[in-house]
Amino acid sequence: MYEFIAFYIFAISTVILFLITVLSKNVLYAMTSLAAGMVMISGFFFLLGADFLGVVQLIVYVGAVMALYAFAMMFFDTTKDVKEKYNNPKLVFLLGGLMAVVFVIIFSAPIIGENIQVASPITDGVGNAQAVGIVLFTKYLVPFEVAAIMLLVAMVAGIILAGKKMDKSLTTTVLPLVDKESEDEILKKESR
């Protein structure tokens, strides 16, 4: 009974929050509802008894959306609405609608077929985190390692892209109050 009520509360609020994310013209509203929607999704994991995944969802997306906020802060005036350009609204509507229909069909197909099989049933006496660990290091070992290598590559690429002047601290470098171009020249001279 409680689960029933809780599920509908989480489901409705998730849908509404993500609708705000898509439809709102204000960056602050969009980002906030995105973060709140992520928190609501973790509610589903708690309802299903997957505490570990729920908490991981919480921690990972809180951090990830926080980084998005930083970008929003740099690119937009967050107290004003963003003017969006719609070049071809009909095409966008068509493609978006098709995607939604395809997703609904994909996820509802096994329910209609009534042959959902549990791929990795819960082992008795094993906690949530342990169960995830066992599956991760036996059945899904290869995808796990491939993902790790991909992340490593991305990290190295990020450091190379961002690390041009990393030996200089920008806050401790004393710059005379000059215009942008000569500022760059001073930095160039110092890095030589």
Place this chain on the structure above:
Amino acid sequence: MDATMLPEVTAVGVIIKAILILAIISAIAGFGTYIERKVLAFMQRRLGPQHVGPYGLLQLAADGIKLFTKEDIIPQHANRLIFAVAPAITAATAFIALGAVPVFPDFTIPLVDVYVPSIASDVNVGILFVLGMMAAGLYGPLLAGMAQSNKWGLLGSARTAIQFLSYEVVTGLSLLAPIMLVGSLSFVDFNNYQSDGTWLVVYQPVAFILFLIAGYAETNRTPFDLLEHEAEIVSGYVTEYSGMRWGMFFIGEYANMITIGIIASIVFLGGYNDWWIFPGWIMILAKIAFSFFFMLWVRAAWPHVRPDQLMWLCWKVLMPLAVINVVITGIVMMAG
């Protein structure tokens, strides 16, 4: 401990505990401000509050009345909704985090003979849940700074983001080593692991220090209170706040300080186990009080750091130390 013992959690019990947490922690947060001012005053050879009531004790009431009755101002160009919601996020997440930490040992109410588990909600991944909730609490300062259309506020929220991205890794990695030793993410298991009297801080001194440093960054305590650094950015994310909304940020911060104190006590300092002639509930209160005092002590003793110094400290010093600590713990566990 007889037949009337109810091991399962009842809905009424959870609600009672939630109300107790709200009431007690709010009161302690208020009292904490008085303690903080007095302790800082003694350390800096001042007197602190002393005019209102005996030893200035009623200063609490005076501050409370001021906070409740102050005019609540929302700036003209601010995003009103987000501006109003932000303080609630900080306060709510702080209290939700407290819902998953055990404070006292399980006990039986004497006359009615009802068995009471001490924890409001025993999530079996308690540590991760509390850390995640406290991390979500940083959305409060972030949104507050961005919604108030004030440059100091914006700087404050930019600092929130970098502070979050700095300390979060250190907190997780420093707690990972004790988690490996205990083999569980539940606070109750941590407490039971130390029931033989050996505190985990003996095995994991490095992790303890790293956790304390990261915890101070998490609660914006002074060496790392970049978010509202009065000397640099006026008041950071709370520049435009007044009255009760400001008070909610305040209560949230103090609740988080207490949470960090409880985590440190249970994970590293032996939890609520009996020690010598002292029962467990006195021990844990003493430990929490000491961690609270330690935060004030640190505040009196250390100057602020700059944001780049915080990032340097977290990413270049603390994180490698934490990783080395985890690796050594793993090697010792495999060998032993």
